[in-house]
Amino acid sequence: MNVRGNGLMWALTAAVLVFLYLPLLPPLIFSVEPADPQQAGWTWRWYIELWSNPLLVSALRTTVLVGAVVAVVTAILGLLAALAIRELGLPRLMLLLMLVPLFIPGISMGLATAFLFRLIGLPPSLPAIIIVQVLWALPFATLVILTVMSTFDPVYLEAAYMSGANRWRAFREIELPLIAPGISGALTFSLILSFNETVRTSAVQGPYNTVQTYIWSTYKQVGLSPTLFALMSLIILSTLALAFGYLTLRRRGS
Numbered sequence: 001m002n003v004r005g006n007g008l009m010w011a012l013t014a015a016v017l018v019f020l021y022l023p024l025l026p027p028l029i030f031s032v033e034p035a036d037p038q039q040a041g042w043t044w045r046w047y048i049e050l051w052s053n054p055l056l057v058s059a060l061r062t063t064v065l066v067g068a069v070v071a072v073v074t075a076i077l078g079l080l081a082a083l084a085i086r087e088l089g090l091p092r093l094m095l096l097l098m099l100v101p102l103f104i105p106g107i108s109m110g111l112a113t114a115f116l117f118r119l120i121g122l123p124p125s126l127p128a129i130i131i132v133q134v135l136w137a138l139p140f141a142t143l144v145i146l147t148v149m150s151t152f153d154p155v156y157l158e159a160a161y162m163s164g165a166n167r168w169r170a171f172r173e174i175e176l177p178l179i180a181p182g183i184s185g186a187l188t189f190s191l192i193l194s195f196n197e198t199v200r201t202s203a204v205q206g207p208y209n210t211v212q213t214y215i216w217s218t219y220k221q222v223g224l225s226p227t228l229f230a231l232m233s234l235i236i237l238s239t240l241a242l243a244f245g246y247l248t249l250r251r252r253g254s
Helices: 003-032 043-050 055-089 090-101 108-120 124-147 155-162 167-196 199-204 211-222 226-253
Strands: none
Touching: 003 155, 003 226, 043 226, 055 090, 055 124, 055 211, 090 124, 108 124, 108 199, 124 167, 124 199, 155 167, 167 211, 167 226, 199 211, 211 226
16 A cells, blocks of 8 residues: 555544544543633542532442442353353354344333333342343453454363363363453453443432433433533543553453
């Protein structure tokens, strides 16, 4: 490719990146603007005020607790689902069944799940939030683990069997360490999805707020505000930190 072609590709890449990341800039900018337009410089006042809001602090605790449980449970279930797809018959059908929920609109899935919970007697609660978010993150986690498992050479397992290892020992000592990056990726991705899930959670949350449902309800009631910009900025930066942290660990592990 000539210099002109390379320049065009770089220009297109830059345009796509601007399109992706430009919407993230306004909250970051407005979150540090002073209350008085005549005042120069930046202020951290809105970030400090976040921690004086008991509703937000409670929502943050709920978000961290739910996110941690969802990440661990989803990674385990995703691993089991990936193994089932690989080991059992009809892998394409099973994978399709795992991915179909991704194509159902979030509000429909959330309301349907809330109705099911009502039928079985499960009230809006933290377990309900965890179940809904696991159902949302599980297909993604399964795909991440399946992608890593596709690079695993089954010859290693055959060598372990010939050495006298049973199925569990061969998996634990040979396969699991090699697909561990996929499991950690599924855990990280599930954590990010949990932190950013709103629609499905709002259908089953009851008296419990997560940070995202708090942002949405506050926006509907009072609109945008500097403290809301500060909270949105923290969510954006935390998500980017998780993503880049995982990529850095993967690179060092490689």
